[in-house]
Every structure is written in C-alpha cells, then in structure tokens.
Amino acid sequence: MMPSDSAVQFDSSGRLRHFLTINGLPRETLTGILDTAESFMSFGQREIRKVPLLRGRTVVNLFFEASTRTRTTFEIAAKRLSADVINLNAARMSTSKGETILDTVRTLEAMHTDMFVVRDSASGAAHLIASHLPSHVRVINAGDGRHAHPTQAMLDMFTIRREKGGFDGLCVAIVGDVLHSRVARSQIHALSTLGVAEVRVIGPRTLIPTEIESMGVKVFADMAEGLSGADVVMMLRLQRERMEGQLVPSEQEYFSRYGLTEEKLRHAASDAIVMHPGPINRGLEIASSVADGERSVILSQVTNGIAVRMSIMATLMGGADGGEETG
C-alpha cells in the first residue's frame, strides 16, 4: 500500500490528528501551521522559553534511522511546549531481538505515550503506526524512506515566507538528488499547495525520478538554464549512502556540473535565497562560499525548524480531550 492517503491524518470532525504527508492537506491547514509557528518565534526573548501547552504529555522520539538535527529540534520543540520527551534510538533496540515495529510501538503506547515522532528508512512506517494505534495517540512523520519528510518541508515553507513575504509569483528551483529525496517530494507538494508560480527540479537524469513531471514540475538537466531567474534555490543532499551502483560520475564531475557555486548562482534572481536541509556535503553539492554566503538561509532553516515543529505538535495535540469551550 502506498501511504499517500491523507485521510488518516484527520479525525471524524476534520481535525488534524497526525502529520504524515503534505500530499492532500488543504492550503488552510498549511498556512495555519505557518501562522502559529510565527507566534512561537518570539520565544527567544522570554526569560522562560516554555509554554505549558503540552504539560503532562509524553512525546517519544522513535528513530529507527540515525538523525541528529531532526531529532534534536523535535526534542527542543517538545520541551519548549513543556512535554516530557523520551528519545529512543530504535535502530539499536528490540527490533534487533526480532520485535516488530508495531510491537515496539504498542509497548510504548502501553506506557501512556501521547505522541510518537517517527523516523524510518522504510516508506510508510509512520503511516503504518498511525493506523494501528488508538485514536488518542498522535504520530508525526520525521522522515520515512524516500516517501516524505513533511516537517522539513514546512520549515522550508516557513523560511521562504519569512524571506520572500509570501508565495505568489515565486519561481523555486530544487537541485540535486531528487531520486533519493523524501524532502524534495514533500517540498513539491507544499509549494504547489501554497501556490508558487513555478517549481523546477534540476539534476542529472539518473537522479531525477521519471514520474516527477506528473507532480507539475519542470525538469532541467542544465544548471544555468534551470536556475535562470529563480527566486529560491533549494539544494538537496547527495545521498551517497542510499545509492546503489553508478548513479553519479566522479564527485568532482558532479560538483562541476551541479554543485552550487557563486558563479552558477548568478543565473538566479539577484535576491535569490539559498536553502539546504542539511547535513551539507561541502564541495559536493554546494560550495562553502555559497553555504556560508550572504544569500544562504541554511542556519535560519534550523532555527525556524523549532518554531514550526512546536506549531505542528501544538496543532495535533490541541483539543485532544474534546468538549466545550470554557471562556
């Protein structure tokens, strides 16, 4: 089963209960998350950088695949909402003793977990878990295989909106290893839902999935052509660890054709911003002078990721007990 069905994300009264994929979410849901994230941005100024929204709730970061930045920002986000957070590096746990993912999750649910943040190398893992847990438990997809990484895409959208003031008329170029990228798929869904003017993907044919044009994007094999006039340049990490066989020529050749240098960036709009989901392969997909340059918003993306993940967690947990409003 392909986990593209967005319906499982909503409860019977239309409230967002899980955050698994951006595909199928209406624009109002996305802008609502971005608006709420905006109000979490002022938190750095407070003496106490916490709000009590998730006080008494337990969030389990369940990572079947290694991750530092995503897991850390989820942990900080949950803690700023006053939740109790448990980090499980599940790759080393009982799955190696033969327990299935669902057994692991059911065991943790029996310990009264309210929310799971799930990362797995298999597509559909978060979806599988969401469909097998009681309805009061929330699930956030923190990256599943090549399928989706919706919270990364939302923090990218948040960063674009802050930098560009909106989405109308924007030309966005996504560059690099689209084939192995769950980030790219989520970005394309989010960008088209939010209504940018044009989404392009640029990369060697071997790293561009054949069906990608059906998502409404334009495909370019040449950087100069693809970057021409772009307002936003979203670089992807070359995922060498996921590659089987010879998909790219030598690293030097890849960098010379697709690595983002200051020279190539001149083809984009003069006020174009450069983004990257991290971790960066310096000198492979992006030159250090660009990654650290004045057009780069890569570190803002990391900071924004906390506010956006707080917003998504708060949106999912809000109204958890149901009932009437009490002024």
Added chain:
Amino acid sequence: MTNPILLAPILDQMAADIQALDLERPLMIGIHTGGAWVAEELHRRLELPSPLGTLDISFYRDDFSRVGLNPSVRSSTLPESVDDRAVILVDDVLYTGRTLRAALNEIFSWGRPAVVRLAVALDRPGRELPIQADVVGQRVELTPERQAKIARGEDGALRFDILTRERRGGSA
C-alpha cells in the same frame, strides 16, 4: 437588542482611577484583542512614557486540551522588561477570570514584576477564580447567555455590543 455601551466616558474615568493608583514608571499591557484596544486608549490618555505591550494568552489558556489553539494567535510584544516594574494589565471584560489567570502566567514567563494591577472596562458576574480588578470602568449585570463584545465603530470609537450567545465561550 440592548443598547450598546459606549466606552469614551468610561475610559476617561478609568484613566483618572489608574492615575490615582500612583504607580511609579508603570508598564501597561493590553490583552489581545479587546484589552489591547482599551489599553491603547488608556495609554494615550495617561501619556505613559513606556511603550504599550500586548499579550496573546492563547498558549496559556486552560482549555487548550479541550478546544485547541486559536488559529489567529499572535505574538505577544513586551517592549520593556517587566522585571521589578509596576504592570497595569488591561482587559475589556472581566468574567470568569480564566483569561487573567492565563495572562498572569504568561507575564511571569517574561520576568518578575514588582506589582501587577488590573484594569477592566467592564466587570460582570460569573467569576470562577479568585481574581478581581483594581480599576473597573463599569459594572454590568449580565446573565450567562448574554455576551458583551467589544467593537470599533467607523469613527474609531469603541463600544460594547450586548449579544445573546448560542453557547458559552469567547472572552472572559
């Protein structure tokens, strides 16, 4: 339909009553949205030197796990530190007291004020928490199904419309 209550005369009296509290270097904070409107008017009348702050208490409400977040939540803006200051907290209506409980919690996440005084334009029965105002514009007797809703006219003047609500909710 009950006649609306106009705020202009109420605000003048409130400003005088706040003045009479004799606070040193007060910091005025209005609760978003209605309280911020009232606070703007009071702030101008009192010519306070410190800029006005606004508070959105959505993240501190006690009904989050029942009703969720208000989608129109805004950032709170406190332009000066509340530490050791005399804070004048302003809201449009004092009803159950739950909004003020949330506002006090939020203020203390920004720092430790010396004192907090409460000024409200309208005080109505129905308190559910031990909270009372130091300055009250007007007391009104409203039954639970009636709601006092602040509005701004085309001329910019503030008023309360007295409405019949379908169910309990809204400002407190």
